[in-house]
Amino acid sequence: KLFFTDYGNAAKVERCDMDGMNRTWIVDSKIEQPTALALDLINKYVYWVDIYLDSVEVVDYQGRRRHTVIKGRQIRHLCGLAVFENYLYTVNSDNLSILRINRYNGSDVQALSRLDNAKEVRVYQKRTQTAVKSHACEVDPYGMPGGCSHICLLSSSYKARTCRCRTGFILGSDGRSCK
Numbered sequence: 001k002l003f004f005t006d007y008g009n010a011a012k013v014e015r016c017d018m019d020g021m022n023r024t025w026i027v028d029s030k031i032e033q034p035t036a037l038a039l040d041l042i043n044k045y046v047y048w049v050d051i052y053l054d055s056v057e058v059v060d061y062q063g064r065r066r067h068t069v070i071k072g073r074q075i076r077h078l079c080g081l082a083v084f085e086n087y088l089y090t091v092n093s094d095n096l097s098i099l100r101i102n103r104y105n106g107s108d109v110q111a112l113s114r115l116d117n118a119k120e121v122r123v124y125q126k127r128t129q130t131a132v133k134s135h136a137c138e139v140d141p142y143g144m145p146g147g148c149s150h151i152c153l154l155s156s157s158y159k160a161r162t163c164r165c166r167t168g169f170i171l172g173s174d175g176r177s178c179k
Contacts, residue, residue, distance in 0.1 A: 001061070003046055005034035013037065013048055015061065019153035019162035026063035036081035036090065047088060047103070049078045056088060056101065070106030075099070080120035091118045136161035149177045
C-alpha cells in the first residue's frame with residue numbers, strides 16, 4: 001500500500017495500491033493541513049502532522065482508533081516524521097532541531113540535536129523491512145521486471161502487478177509492452 005496526505009480542496013490522509021488503484025480516504029474530518037506522515041508497519045498505524053492544527057495524530061490502516069498524540073505550541077512548525085520503537089522523531093523547521101516525542105502519550109518531548117537545513121527525518125531498522133520471498137515484479141529471464149517492458153507496480157497484493165510506461169509511451173494491448 002501507498003499512504004499519502006493531501007490538503008488541496010479537502011484535506012485528507014489516503015491509501016491506495018502501489019499502482020494507484022483502490023484509492024481510499026482513511027481520514028477526512030477534523031483535518032486541515034496534513035503534511036508529514038509515518039507508518040508503524042508492525043502494528044499498522046498511520047501517524048501524521050497537521051501543521052495548521054499544530055497536532056500529531058494517529059489512526060489504524062482502516063482509519064479507525066483515531067487519537068491525538070500531542071497538540072499545541074510546543075510542536076509548531078514540524079516537518080518530517082518517523083516512528084521508531086516508543087517514539088516519534090520529527091524536525092522543528094523553526095529552529096532545525098530533531099525532536100523525540102513519546103508516541104503513546106505525547107509526553108517526554110526532547111530536542112535531540114540541531115541540524116542545519118534539516119527538512120526530513122528517517123529511521124532505518126532491519127525488522128521494519130519486510131522480507132518477501134517472491135513478488136509479481138521480480139525480473140523475468142529477459143531482464144524485465146514482472147514481464148513489463150518499462151515499469152512494474154505492485155497491485156492489490158505482492159502477487160499481482162500492473163505494467164506502466166514511461167512518459168511518451170503507451171501500453172500495448174498485451175498489457176506489458178510499451179510503444
